[in-house]
């Protein structure tokens with residue numbers, strides 16, 4: 289027997305692609321617990337993204353602008369269609385809506401302070417507006433969500449803009465979730481709910497259905513706020529062409545479009561990974577809808593979902609967005625998933641950078657938690673400085689690329705400045721495959 | 734009495750005038766003529782004034798009301814008194830869908846019937862309906878009281894939190910996690926007060942109380958079918 293083993297080489301253990309260790313672990317976890325996996329963050333699977341696009345840069349036929357010396361403007365005005373008081377931003381990067389409840393008080397404060405230092409806006413979330421957040425945010429967008437937690441006319445009036453949330457990229461068609469661990473007395477009071485219960489916010493608005501109702505809802509909100517505030521409509525990346533067109537029809541000043549990589553505080557993993565379209569695939573259809581209606585640049589488009597660098601910003605703008613919003617990246621900038629907490633992540637059965645059980649409220653970084661001790665770890669002033677730095681770097685990166693393409697304003701970036709590395713990205717972004725003039729679906733090869 | 738005729742006054746002008754009233758205003762009585770189903774009439778008020786709308790209104794009449802008393806002599810369209818904070822809204826006729834949706838406070842009285850989703854996601858408002866209410870009423874209702882002198886449609890109180898539901902007539906069916914509950918003296922007291930304040934002709938003892946079984950408050954695999 290021993291002789292045969294020695295003389296016959298063994299096959300190596302081979303994991304199945306279909307039943308991979310990760311899949312098998314999930315089957316076992318489901319069998320153990322009887323509940324789907326809930327987590328925070330966005331889609332982790334690889335999908336075509338901004339990494340699959342490149343800028344061409346200047347050449348003989350296009351001349352570049354001198355770095356640092358020739359001006360490359362980054363200012364953005366949002367809400368120019370109907371609102372008496374549009375939002376003026378210094379940079380094309382805004383902070384996305386993340387709820388107090390999902391995030392700690394100090395984290396919300398840091399986002400407000402950092403955004404203000406950088407000259408941009410931040411956004412409330414499911415759960416209402418806190419005084420700290422309002423106080424520290426020069427420009428605050430107030431979300432109007434199906435749950436209407438904490439909704440009241442006074443906060444509506446002290447907001448700088450109103451964002452009607454129809455969907456989120458991480459979960460188009462899904463409602464909110466905040467598990468009992470994070471429903472402390474303060475969070476519960478703001479939401480008119482008992483302490484410690486799982487809170488499932490509705491996925492549909494309670495008092496309107498469809499674009500005709502939405503138009504009347506917008507009328508009501510404008511009447512309550514004296515037609516001053518820009519009204520944004522936030523949609524998940526489901527049917528971007530039609531949803532954008534309908535948002536415009538309903539009277540939006542701004543459309544916020546969130547692709548599938550967009551983060552969430554807590555959603556079923558199966559939802560995050562399997563519903564919605566990649567951010568890259570959503571932008572051109574939305575821009576086309578605006579163009580078809582003669583509304584491009586009149587109704588502004590804010591794109592989010594997996595924006596990480598100034599290059600991502602530049603690419604989103606080149607495809608036709610007016611600005612972008614960041615969620616996950618802002619949290620990482622202020623300290624989320626920082627390797628300095630490696631030992632604690634390990635105790636939670638995970639690693640820095642992979643930690644996504646934000647719904648459990650045990651975040652070592654003190655950001656996605658309501659635990660008073662953990663919260664103390666986040667110094668909102670220091671965290672705000674980090675966010676400001678990061679936003680400054682993104683802006684500089686975006687300007688660097690814009691100048692290289694010869695643009696005096698980042699909004700002058702255009703699809704013509706881009707090529708794609710893969711056929712998929714070329715088709716989704718509507719730009720030629722690198723080295724060819726081929727745009728799949730539009731031109732012959 | 735201030736009179737505003739919507740036949741020749743823009744909605745914006747009406748709401749601006751009503752919203753401009755301070756708590757100490759002398760102009761406490763207002764009458765609105767020819768509403769003709771217009772939307773967003775008398776929204777966002779914040780003073781103890783009394784507004785009578787002579788006729789029927791469209792969507793969101795009295796939306797987000799604070800302090801004011803608003804009477805509609807006809808019927809009200811969808812979302813009447815949505816997200817009301819305080820004050821009183823009285824509808825002499827019927828109300829369409831989502832009456833009192835997400836209301837945080839105040840009293841909404843509907844003297845006729847209310848359609849589906851009456852009191853959806855209510856957060857502290859009191860609603861008294863003299864007639865019947867439609868299906869899915871008090872869906873995800875969080876707090877406050879819903880009093881119905883007539884009958885309730887299907888799936889009353891589905892996924893209910895802490896709101897109290899009192900129905901005098903029949904209930905076609907109860908939604909997930911909503912059950913009949915014991916009527917204790919403190920509930921009779923709440924009912925007596927609401928019936929009196931709304932001028933309803935009914936006795937507290939005639940009602941049954943419904944509330945949350947609280948089984949969906951924290952996930953348990955054995956209740957998964959109820960979600």
Ligand SMILES: Cc1cc2nc3c(=O)[nH]c(=O)nc-3n(C[C@H](O)[C@H](O)[C@H](O)COP(=O)(O)O)c2cc1C
Pocket residue numbers: 328329330384385386387390391412413414431453455456457522546549550551552553592593594595613614615616617646656
């Ligand atoms: C912790 C967290 C909480 C969030 N809460 C909300 C919310 O309350 N309302 C909402 O519309 N979107 C919410 N989002 C989604 C963001 O607004 C945004 O769409 C998303 O984060 C953008 O994608 P990114 O994270 O890749 O930048 C949340 C995201 C995160 C990460």
